[in-house]
Amino acid sequence: MQISSTQPTLDNSLSQPLAETLRQRRQCLANQIDFPVLLWSGRSSPRNFPANVYPFRASSHFLYFAGIALENTVIRLDGGKLTLFMDEGTAAAALWHGDMPKRAELAVQIGAEEAFPLAELKSYAEGAATIAAQDAATRLQQSHVLNRIILPANQSQSLDLSLAKAIVSLRLRHDPVALAELKKAAAVSVTAHQTGMQILPKARVESEIRAAMEAVAIAHNMTCAYRSIITVQGEVLHNDQYHHPITSGDLLLADMGAETEAGWAADITRTSPVSGQFSPTQRDLYDVVLAAHDACIAKIQPGVEYREIHLLAAQVIAEGLVNLGILRGQPDALVERDAHALFFPHGVGHLLGLDVHDMEDLGDLAGYETGRHRSDRFGLGYLRLDRPLRPGMLVTIEPGFYQVPAILQDPERRTTYAEVVNWDRLAQFSDVRGIRIEDDVLVTETGYEVLTAALPTQAEAIEAFIAS
Amino acid sequence: MQISSTQPTLDNSLSQPLAETLRQRRQCLANQIDFPVLLWSGRSSPRNFPANVYPFRASSHFLYFAGIALENTVIRLDGGKLTLFMDEGTAAAALWHGDMPKRAELAVQIGAEEAFPLAELKSYAEGAATIAAQDAATRLQQSHVLNRIILPANQSQSLDLSLAKAIVSLRLRHDPVALAELKKAAAVSVTAHQTGMQILPKARVESEIRAAMEAVAIAHNMTCAYRSIITVQGEVLHNDQYHHPITSGDLLLADMGAETEAGWAADITRTSPVSGQFSPTQRDLYDVVLAAHDACIAKIQPGVEYREIHLLAAQVIAEGLVNLGILRGQPDALVERDAHALFFPHGVGHLLGLDVHDMEDLGDLAGYETGRHRSDRFGLGYLRLDRPLRPGMLVTIEPGFYQVPAILQDPERRTTYAEVVNWDRLAQFSDVRGIRIEDDVLVTETGYEVLTAALPTQAEAIEAFIAS
Numbered sequence: 001m002q003i004s005s006t007q008p009t010l011d012n013s014l015s016q017p018l019a020e021t022l023r024q025r026r027q028c029l030a031n032q033i034d035f036p037v038l039l040w041s042g043r044s045s046p047r048n049f050p051a052n053v054y055p056f057r058a059s060s061h062f063l064y065f066a067g068i069a070l071e072n073t074v075i076r077l078d079g080g081k082l083t084l085f086m087d088e089g090t091a092a093a094a095l096w097h098g099d100m101p102k103r104a105e106l107a108v109q110i111g112a113e114e115a116f117p118l119a120e121l122k123s124y125a126e127g128a129a130t131i132a133a134q135d136a137a138t139r140l141q142q143s144h145v146l147n148r149i150i151l152p153a154n155q156s157q158s159l160d161l162s163l164a165k166a167i168v169s170l171r172l173r174h175d176p177v178a179l180a181e182l183k184k185a186a187a188v189s190v191t192a193h194q195t196g197m198q199i200l201p202k203a204r205v206e207s208e209i210r211a212a213m214e215a216v217a218i219a220h221n222m223t224c225a226y227r228s229i230i231t232v233q234g235e236v237l238h239n240d241q242y243h244h245p246i247t248s249g250d251l252l253l254a255d256m257g258a259e260t261e262a263g264w265a266a267d268i269t270r271t272s273p274v275s276g277q278f279s280p281t282q283r284d285l286y287d288v289v290l291a292a293h294d295a296c297i298a299k300i301q302p303g304v305e306y307r308e309i310h311l312l313a314a315q316v317i318a319e320g321l322v323n324l325g326i327l328r329g330q331p332d333a334l335v336e337r338d339a340h341a342l343f344f345p346h347g348v349g350h351l352l353g354l355d356v357h358d359m360e361d362l363g364d365l366a367g368y369e370t371g372r373h374r375s376d377r378f379g380l381g382y383l384r385l386d387r388p389l390r391p392g393m394l395v396t397i398e399p400g401f402y403q404v405p406a407i408l409q410d411p412e413r414r415t416t417y418a419e420v421v422n423w424d425r426l427a428q429f430s431d432v433r434g435i436r437i438e439d440d441v442l443v444t445e446t447g448y449e450v451l452t453a454a455l456p457t458q459a460e461a462i463e464a465f466i467a468s
Numbered sequence: 469m470q471i472s473s474t475q476p477t478l479d480n481s482l483s484q485p486l487a488e489t490l491r492q493r494r495q496c497l498a499n500q501i502d503f504p505v506l507l508w509s510g511r512s513s514p515r516n517f518p519a520n521v522y523p524f525r526a527s528s529h530f531l532y533f534a535g536i537a538l539e540n541t542v543i544r545l546d547g548g549k550l551t552l553f554m555d556e557g558t559a560a561a562a563l564w565h566g567d568m569p570k571r572a573e574l575a576v577q578i579g580a581e582e583a584f585p586l587a588e589l590k591s592y593a594e595g596a597a598t599i600a601a602q603d604a605a606t607r608l609q610q611s612h613v614l615n616r617i618i619l620p621a622n623q624s625q626s627l628d629l630s631l632a633k634a635i636v637s638l639r640l641r642h643d644p645v646a647l648a649e650l651k652k653a654a655a656v657s658v659t660a661h662q663t664g665m666q667i668l669p670k671a672r673v674e675s676e677i678r679a680a681m682e683a684v685a686i687a688h689n690m691t692c693a694y695r696s697i698i699t700v701q702g703e704v705l706h707n708d709q710y711h712h713p714i715t716s717g718d719l720l721l722a723d724m725g726a727e728t729e730a731g732w733a734a735d736i737t738r739t740s741p742v743s744g745q746f747s748p749t750q751r752d753l754y755d756v757v758l759a760a761h762d763a764c765i766a767k768i769q770p771g772v773e774y775r776e777i778h779l780l781a782a783q784v785i786a787e788g789l790v791n792l793g794i795l796r797g798q799p800d801a802l803v804e805r806d807a808h809a810l811f812f813p814h815g816v817g818h819l820l821g822l823d824v825h826d827m828e829d830l831g832d833l834a835g836y837e838t839g840r841h842r843s844d845r846f847g848l849g850y851l852r853l854d855r856p857l858r859p860g861m862l863v864t865i866e867p868g869f870y871q872v873p874a875i876l877q878d879p880e881r882r883t884t885y886a887e888v889v890n891w892d893r894l895a896q897f898s899d900v901r902g903i904r905i906e907d908d909v910l911v912t913e914t915g916y917e918v919l920t921a922a923l924p925t926q927a928e929a930i931e932a933f934i935a936s
Contacts, residue, residue, distance in 0.1 A: 045513040046602040047525050048731075048822070049829035052694055054522040055708075057515050094874040095813065098704035134514040136604030211687035219679035221711050226520055236566035240523075243689050263516075345563065354516070361517040406562040 019111045021177040022067050025170060027080045029065070032166040035159055036078040036128040038121070038145070039065060042138045043072050055223065060354035060361070061131045061167055063263040066110050072138075075112070076124055084112040085121045121145050129163035132156070134361065154363030168366045171353055173392030178353070179442070181264035182394060185222065186440055186451040188258040189266040192216035193455050196230070196254050197272055197465050200246075206230050207242035209252065217258040225265035225356040229255035234271060234434020235402040237346060248275040251282055253434050257356060265356045267396050268452050269438035276466040278459050281429045285401050286459050288320030292399035293437045293457065296348060300441055300448035306385045306395065310348040313399040314340040314379060325425040338379035339420050342407055347383035349396035352440055357384060358394075389443045394451070398438030403429075487579045489645040490535050493638060495548045497533070500634040503627055504546040504596040506589070506613070507533060510606045511540050523691065528822035528829070529599045529635055531731040534578050540606075543580070544592055552580040553589045589613050597631035600624070602829065622831030636834045639821055641860030646821070647910070649732035650862060653690065654908055654919040656726040657734035660684035661923050664698070664722050665740055665933050668714075674698050675710035677720065685726040693733035693824040697723035702739060702902020703870040705814060716743040719750055721902050725824060733824045735864050736920050737906035744934040746927050749897045753869050754927050756788030760867035761905045761925065764816060768909055768916035774853045774863065778816040781867040782808040782847060793893040806847035807888050810875055815851035817864035820908055825852060826862075857911045862919070866906030871897075 029037070041062040044053035058069040065082075066075050076083040084107045089100035107115035116124075125145045132150045133139050142150045151157070153164035174182060192213040199212050210230040217224055231239040232246055234253030246252065252274055257266040271286065273279070278286055292313040299309055318331040318340045326343075327334055334340060351358035351366060359366035364374065369387045374380075385395060403426075407413060437457055442449045456462050497505070509530040512521035526537040533550075534543050544551040552575045557568035575583035584592075593613045600618045601607050610618045619625070621632035642650060660681040667680050678698040685692055699707040700714055702721030714720065720742055725734035739754065741747070746754055760781040767777055786799040786808045794811075795802055802808060819826035819834060827834035832842065837855045842848075853863060871894075875881060905925055910917045924930050 045522060048528050048602060052824060054513060060516050091874060095872060096706040098707060134516060207689040208687045211683040214686055215679040215683035218682055219676045221675040238564040239566060356520060404563060406559060
C-alpha cells in the first residue's frame, strides 16, 4: 500500500522537522549497512497482574528511527526505506483506551512508505538484523520472526553486531531535533531540582523532597529517566529508599532527571545542606568536588579522551584531599595507586541521550571505543565511557566524595592504604556521607555547552537558593 | 539452621502483630492443603536497559505470606512451617545499594524457621505447588526448579489450581493487619484527591492535577496502585494520557489510588467540575450516578450477591435516565435489554486488596464463585465480581455514565436501541463526557464500612471543597 504524503498529520508536535530528521537518520544508517533491519518497540511489562502494567517505554533504538512510542510495533529499515508493521486497535481497545490513530495515519506521520499488520512481518524478515528487546515477550517474538536466537548485541551474531555498531555511530552524536528534546528534559529537570531545594528546609522525610521534584516532571507530562536518588545517605550510590528523616545537619543528595515523551533524558545531581548552610567541613569537601566538576567541564572539547577527564577528576579530588589533610602524598602518585577511589569509587560520567546511560543495552559497545575494554583497576573499573569526545556527544560530569563503609572498613583496603589516609583527620568530616555534583555537558565544535547550567553549583549560590 | 526468635528485628514497622499475622495466614493455608508450596517474589523488569529497571513489585501472593517485598526470594510453606530462600547481597551491591539485612535477620522478621541460599531450593521442590510469577525471568526459574511448565493458575495443573483456590479463600477476607494497611492506603488516597480538587481551578493541563495527586502518594512513601486516570475525556475508560488542556466547562474525572510499601491498594474516583460549579446538565447526570453509588453501598451486607448490586446500579441509572428523558421505557425492561450499558458499559466494581483488581492474576478464580462464568451479555460481560459478599471482603463501588463514541455511534447498537434512546434529548447533555464515583467498601459482620468516606461525594460538597 502506498500512502499519499498529502494526508494530514494527527499531532502538531510531529511537525516537519521530526519527519525530516527521521528520514535523515534512516539515510545515515543506510549509508553504513547493506542489509535490512527490523526494530521492535517492545511491549508493556506486567506489574502484579497482566492488565496492571508498568508505563510502556518503547525501545530507544525504535524511538530513534520511528519517533513515536507505539507499543507492539515493528519498523523495517532497508536502504533508507521505512515500512511499518502494527495491528489496528480493536473495538474493545477503543472503549477502554479511546480511538487510536490508524496504521495508515501513523505511517504518514513517521514517513513510512508502506504499512502492514504484524501478521505480514515474517515475510519481510529474510536476512534482517535486529537489536534484542528488553522484555521477554518481545524477544520471543523476535526469535520467532527471525527464526533464530536473539542475543544481546555485544554477544550477538555478525549482522546484529554490525547493526549495533552502526546505530552507535549515529546515536553517539545528537542531531538538532534530539538536542531540542534533550534541552527540554534538562530544563524541566532544573526546575525539579530548584523546587526540591526550595522546600528543603520544610521537609521532614526524603520522600517529601522526592514528591516535590518528581511532581515537576509529571506536571510537564514527562517521566523520570531513572529511579530518583533523594537521600541523606549519599554514600549509598544508588539509594532508592526514601524513608529516612531529614535533619538539620544533613546533606541531601538529589540525583533526578526527567525524560520527555519522545524518550530523551536528563540526569542532574545536586547536594544541598538541609539547614540552608554548609558546615565548615561539609563546605571544604563540597569545594573539592566542585573543583573537580569545574575542571572536568572546562576541559571538554572535541578530541579530548573522556578517560583523561575522569583521571583529571581523580587528580583534583586527590589534591583537594591532600590539602585537607585526609590523604597523604603526591596527588599523581595517589591517583596511580587508586587512593582517590576510596572516596570516589565510580566513573566521572557517561553518555546521555535516549537512555540515561545511553545505549547501555548494547553493553560497552557505545561507551568504549572499539578495541578498548573495562579496566580491572579499582579506580577505573566503573568508568562507563572511554572514547575521544566528538561534537554532538552529550556526557554527564559527576564527580563525588563518599564515605562508604563497605570500602573504608574493608580490612584489605585499610591495609593497602594504611599510610596514605589520615584516619583521625577523616573522622573530623563525619558530617559528610556523600556529595555529588552532576551536570549534562554537550560537546560542541569548539568546546562545550552545559545544558543544565541554570542550576547553581557554587556552595554560596546553593545556600542563597535555599534561602530564597 | 535454627534461628533463635530472640534476635532483634531490624525494622520497627514489622512489629509483633505482622509476624503473628503471617503465622496465622500460613496456618490457615495449612488447614486447607496437604502439599508443600513455593512462592516466588519475582524480579525487577528492565525498562530501557538491564540496569534501569521499573520499581520492583513483589508478587502479591508472596507478600501475603512473607510481608516484605524482597526481590528474587522464595518462601516454602509446608504445614504452617516457613522456609526462606534468598542469596545474601554481594560487596558490589553494598556499594551501590547499601548494606542489606542478612538472610538470617530477615528470616527472624518474617518468622521463618530455616533459611538457605537459592542454590538449595531445588532440593526442597519435590511435589510443591506454586503460582505463576508475572515476570518471564522468574517463570523460567519456576519451571527449572519445579521441573515442569508453569501455567497461569486458572489453566494450571491440579496442584497449582488447588493452591490458587486455597489462597483465594484466604485473601478474599481481610484480617486486621491487612485492613490497617488498606485503611492507610485509603487515607493517603483521600488526601491525594482532596489535593487534586483544591488545585483544579488553577490547573491548565491534566498532567498538573496528576502531579499534585501522585505527589501525595510519593511523599507518603507509597506508589500508585495503578496508572492514574486523570482526564477531561472521562468517556475513555482507561485513559492514560494527561496532555489535554483543562477548560472551565469540563468535568475532570480522577481515578487514582495509592499502594502502601507492603503492597495494599486503594482505588478512588471522583468527577469534579473544573469551574467549581456543575452545569445543570452535568449536575443532573452526576446525581443519577450518585444515586446509583449510594443505593449500591446501602445494599452491602453479608450474603448479598455482588451481581445484584451491579444490577441495582444498572436499575438506578436506567431510572435516572428515564426521568431525564434520555431513555424511554420501563427501567426493568431497559436493564433486561442492556440499554443501561450504552452509558454504563463496565461492572460496578471489583475486589480490592494487595492488587487493585485483587487476585486478577488468577483469572476469574477470585472474582467468580466456583461454577460461575462471565456472561456474554453486553451489560454483564465486564462484571469482575460475581460472589455472595462475606464479612472482611473489600470491594469497590463505582457506577458511571459515559458517552463513548465507539458505543453510541455503533450502527448496530443504534438500530438495536433506536426507540429506547431519545437522541435529541441526549444531545442536550453534550457537556458530559464521563462521570464515575468510586469508593472502597468493606463488608462487615452487620453491613458495611466505607474506607474512603472522608472524601465528599455529593455535588454540593464537591463544589464547596473546590471553593475551599
